[in-house]
Amino acid sequence: xxxxxxxxxxxxxxxxxxxxxxxxxxxxxxxxxxxxxxxxxxxxxxxxxxxxxxxxxxxxxxxxxxxxxxxxxxxxxxxxxxxxxxxxxxxxxxxxxxxxxxxxxxxxxxxxxxxxxxxxxxxxxxxxxxxxxxxxxxxxxxxxxxxxxxxxxxxxxxxxxxxxxxxxxxxxxxxxxxxxxxxxxxxxxxxxxxxxxxxxxxxxxxxxxxxxxxxxxxxxxxxxxxxxxxxxxxxxxxxxxxxxxxxxxxxxxxxxxxxxxxxxxxxxxxxxxxxxxxxxxxxxxxxxxxxxxxxxxxxxxxxxxxxxxxxxxxxxxxxxxxxxxxxxxxxxxxxxxxxxxxxxxxxxxxxxxxxxxxxxxxxxxxxxxxxxxxxxxxxxxxxxxxxxxxxxxxxxxxxxxxxxxxxxxxxxxxxxxxxxxxxxxxxxxxxxxxxxxxxxxxxxxxxxxxxxxxxxxxxxxxxxxxxxxxxxxxxxxxxxxxxxxxxxxxxxxxxx
Numbered sequence: 001x002x003x004x005x006x007x008x009x010x011x012x013x014x015x016x017x018x019x020x021x022x023x024x025x026x027x028x029x030x031x032x033x034x035x036x037x038x039x040x041x042x043x044x045x046x047x048x049x050x051x052x053x054x055x056x057x058x059x060x061x062x063x064x065x066x067x068x069x070x071x072x073x074x075x076x077x078x079x080x081x082x083x084x085x086x087x088x089x090x091x092x093x094x095x096x097x098x099x100x101x102x103x104x105x106x107x108x109x110x111x112x113x114x115x116x117x118x119x120x121x122x123x124x125x126x127x128x129x130x131x132x133x134x135x136x137x138x139x140x141x142x143x144x145x146x147x148x149x150x151x152x153x154x155x156x157x158x159x160x161x162x163x164x165x166x167x168x169x170x171x172x173x174x175x176x177x178x179x180x181x182x183x184x185x186x187x188x189x190x191x192x193x194x195x196x197x198x199x200x201x202x203x204x205x206x207x208x209x210x211x212x213x214x215x216x217x218x219x220x221x222x223x224x225x226x227x228x229x230x231x232x233x234x235x236x237x238x239x240x241x242x243x244x245x246x247x248x249x250x251x252x253x254x255x256x257x258x259x260x261x262x263x264x265x266x267x268x269x270x271x272x273x274x275x276x277x278x279x280x281x282x283x284x285x286x287x288x289x290x291x292x293x294x295x296x297x298x299x300x301x302x303x304x305x306x307x308x309x310x311x312x313x314x315x316x317x318x319x320x321x322x323x324x325x326x327x328x329x330x331x332x333x334x335x336x337x338x339x340x341x342x343x344x345x346x347x348x349x350x351x352x353x354x355x356x357x358x359x360x361x362x363x364x365x366x367x368x369x370x371x372x373x374x375x376x377x378x379x380x381x382x383x384x385x386x387x388x389x390x391x392x393x394x395x396x397x398x399x400x401x402x403x404x405x406x407x408x409x410x411x412x413x414x415x416x417x418x419x420x421x422x423x424x425x426x427x428x429x430x431x432x433x434x435x436x437x438x439x440x441x442x443x444x445x446x447x448x449x450x451x452x453x454x455x456x457x458x459x460x461x462x463x464x465x466x467x468x469x470x471x472x473x474x475x476x477x478x479x480x481x482x483x484x485x486x487x488x489x490x491x492x493x494x495x496x
Contacts, residue, residue, distance in 0.1 A: 138274065453489065
């Protein structure tokens with residue numbers, strides 16, 4: 001006896017004189033049974049043909065099954081109509097029972113899925129509460145060392161992470177350094193001894209270039225101090241300060257081999273954001289504390305009377321120096337102030353092993369401008385140019401000075417050659433955009449400037465005046481090339 005489900009046929013029961021009756025609690029596809037008259041069966045189902053030995057079993061909706069009877073050769077198959085009706089009724093009940101079982105199984109599956117979802121939601125809620133408390137605790141710590149240790153302890157004991165470590169990066173040296181982590185037993189240990197090159201592998205690079213993203217590597221080697229100790233999943237999320245990566249948090253499941261649920265990934269992302277903010281905050285606090293301690297030491301070394309006298313003298317000297325350092329026409333620093341500042345910044349760059357940049361500027365055909373409009377208008381022109389150039393630089397650390405006549409110099413410590421070139425081009429465009437009429441300027445009949453610039457990292461034994469000479473060569477190149485351009489000087493070559 002077969003059950004018909006759409007166009008599929010399933011064996012429900014069969015009998016023969018040797019084995020008796022065999023029932024199937026789970027219907028068996030006839031495609032797994034050889035020697036079934038499939039074509040004849042489908043002729044009965046789809047075309048309503050009468051086939052000897054294949055009898056349809058029906059309900060009100062149509063054929064629900066087939067009774068296949070094999071008779072002795074030479075005899076035809078005859079089955080009592082009442083028997084066929086009884087078999088149809090029984091098969092229909094059997095079919096409804098299967099549908100009910102399927103619905104029950106689906107309902108149980110959905111209930112289990114819902115229960116699992118509720119369980120994960122509860123776990124997520126619990127970990128969010130823990131994360132909130134951890135954030136408060138981290139904010140109350142006094143040092144970066146405590147911050148790193150407490151992060152790892154909280155992650156392994158309260159956020160259900162097997163092993164965790166916090167690493168800090170030095171991108172300029174392409175290195176990363178350990179702080180605190182966990183050993184092979186899951187114990188929190190000081191790993192400040194550890195340092196290595198940043199791995200150039202997709203798993204790591206993906207984590208270090210995507211904000212708020214947890215990179216997970218499944219079925220991967222698990223390492224401790226670069227030594228493979230097992231396999232499982234590795235997770236890594238970067239610590240960001242603005243657009244700069246300052247380190248990362250690494251996790252794995254070496255101890256308990258538990259899978260990493262989605263809600264735990266979200267918790268780790270939130271933890272990384274919190275830790276990154278706390279690192280920058282603690283660094284700022286430690287710098288302030290250091291400055292405060294230095295200030296307290298200075299105050300203890302001096303009496304109140306000496307300090308007041310010193311401050312009064314310093315104020316007087318500062319005022320005098322300010323007056324003597326300003327160019328009266330343009331309001332810029334004068335040549336003397338520039339020379340002193342250049343020497344000071346040169347020494348500082350040498351000590352800090354940092355860059356120092358200089359941009360030397362000349363107003364194109366300025367003598368012809370004075371001849372055409374007169375010196376008073378020439379003075380106004382210089383004043384407008386000076387004010388515009390001051391607006392182009394960082395007033396807190398950069399210096400704009402009148403170098404002589406119509407030459408102006410920009411001194412910019414701590415920026416790269418690329419940044420210097422961008423600044424020079426900005427200055428050139430800003431002056432051109434002033435649209436100061438200059439018919440004698442054969443370039444655009446407007447006041448323009450030519451610029452020569454250089455960026456150097458000072459080395460011991462190099463005179464600081466070399467910076468001026470190199471920038472002056474670049475300025476000469478700009479004026480010879482056609483003016484109204486900026487030329488970048490490097491050792492042995494010039495770039496425009």
